[in-house]
Amino acid sequence: MKKKLTLLLMLAMAFFSAGAQNISLQKGWRLSIGDSPTWSSPGFDDSGWQRADLSKSWEQQGHPNVDGFGWYREHIVIPSSIKEKAFLKDSLTFTLGSIDDNDQVFLNGKLIGEYGGLGGVITESHYGPRNYTIATNNPAILWDKDNVLAIRVFDTGGDGGVYGSFFNIHMTDVMEHVEFDKNHDFSFGDNNSLGKSIVLTTKNKYNYKGTVLLKVIDPETNAVVLTKKTDTAHFTEGKPFQWWFTFAAAQKKSYIVAYVFTDKKSGKSIYDRETTPYMLTPAVSKLPKINGASIFGARPGHPVLYLIPATGQKPLKYKVQGLPEGLTLDAATGIITGTIDKKGSYPLVFTVTNSKGSDTKKFTLAIGDNIGLTPALGWNSWNAWGLSVNDAKVRTSAREMAERLSAHGWAYINIDDGWEAEERAANGKIATNSKFPDMKGLTDFVHGLGLRMGIYSSPGTRTCGGYLGSWQHEDDDAQSYADWGIDYLKYDWCSYGQIAPQNPNLDEMKKPYLVMRKSLDKANRDIMFSYCQYGMGDVWKWGAEAGGNSWRTTGDITDTWRSMSEIGFKQDPAAPYAGPGHFNDPDMLVVGKVGWGPALHNTRLTFDEQYTHISLWSLLASPLLIGCDMGNLDRFTLSLLTNDEVLAIDQDALGKSARQYGDKEGVQVWVKEMKDGSKAIGLFNTSNKYQTLSLSANDPAIKGYTKFRDAWRQQNIPAVSGKVAPHGVLLVRVSK
């Protein structure tokens, strides 16, 4: 698997390594493929091992197609002088670039850090870089003597090994574990004011005392609109410093907040910045309103589960006209269940009533061979929890979705990697690990809320996280999923790279997906089939015919502008292949609190970048899979995910993806045709400055269209034109 080091992390690493006394670990490594417990031992003679190059994966160093175990070893003297010269003397950090995928790190035979599905404790984020910090009095360190650092790597597929940009040992710098903790959300006050706690934390015992200087900058004019300073910034491990600041009239657009903390004694500073949130989605009305797609597909004889998405003051009462025999409606919850044996297109009329009024909507239940007629709307555990996902986290997500999101059409709760055992049960059946004691019980719970349940596997022997895959157990696994009541399967290539021939041709790429397709077809359930093979072989050209309901078109996304925008704006080649029942999947959403492991952070996308992300993915008719901690949805994220006019663009029954209409320096225009003859148009400002973006009335994209509506603000506008913030968007629906 390929990993990405983000620019930000690289800058941060460069910053921290600049002042520190580094012992370079860039050279001197030896590599051996395979596995042995003796290889961690300092006495082991590794002189026969090949010399390793840390700028390359092991595939690129003569081990093509090797997945599984390999070891890196290095002899290194750690001089006590670095401790003497350091400002802080209590801990030593090993910075180990990227490790692909999972690792255990030994110093002189003693385990000092580990990550991933090797039975290890999952404390780090999946995509690294791996930084392991140990106390300077740890007896594993042999000061001024020969030390042996050994890394046991477990690669689950694709490239493998230890490689990347930064490899060193350094005394943990005085500012290394100091952070402006940006995970305290802004609070929205009266008169458009914003408030927030500036929080400084550290993992060091050192007593920090100094100054915080804060500046608020208007990105439209570059003017500093507010400066604040305090000399009272005192903090140490476990005792953060908190400083409340408020900013009047801040909710109309996004501002930049820049901070500097300077520690008096060491003279060192750290910098950080963030943007301020502003909400575009209007408040939800108390009047009843039916949301969501206008069509749902199911196969004959298979269980149907559909929750009528509706907002409005509770209690709501639901009614359905034309409900075919075999289905029943719960009038209090709006959940439709049952089965229909006969193929056909069933026209229904939904009515939802409360004390304020009622709303009706025409709806089609399409019983036939195709499911997933509009892109899946749901949650997936990966971008939030990585391999640390567990039963409780899934239940929280389901509860929160039912409480706050399902009224807008959100329906899937998908567990990604990390639920599987490391070995199969004696009868060959897939088993769960201890984090998921009762998969059937969990699925029943999710279904009880009117939501559907998804799961994850790999056609290889191992998943990307190192857990069990489905190789040669496809029928067994599909049956287990059906027994549990699973409704969605993400099937991730991972270690199948070991089984497929090198440079597989198209047939060889399709093969594992066709095998699982057959197995799923034998199960008596509608299971959405989501291909995850990172776009190999232009999967969009054949994914539908090979039985996929969606297919990943790219490698893994991360929460940076660079990652999100590079993926999103490169989707045009795949766009013509999207349609009802089969959609391009440019990977899951990176809004809200993400982390790929147990420690989460607010997405590093600015608020305008988040508007761009949701707008672009909706225009692309992409599955929208929320990748954040649902138990901690802040007001902004919630407003971002509950804009019914924006979601309607994604959920349009025509199922077309937007096409790239304009691409010039700093501006992207994407146009999506909609079922009712209207169009959804995104005008994106990809530059770093405010711009006015417009389409003239004569522009072929809108010629003859007379009604323009700003989808985020849900307001009619006189022309397709608006001031757009850096990395922001104007999303317009135009009709005749």
Ligand code: GLA
């Ligand atoms: C791959 C996929 C991710 C996620 C992980 C799980 O990297 O692309 O979306 O499923 O595997 O290990």
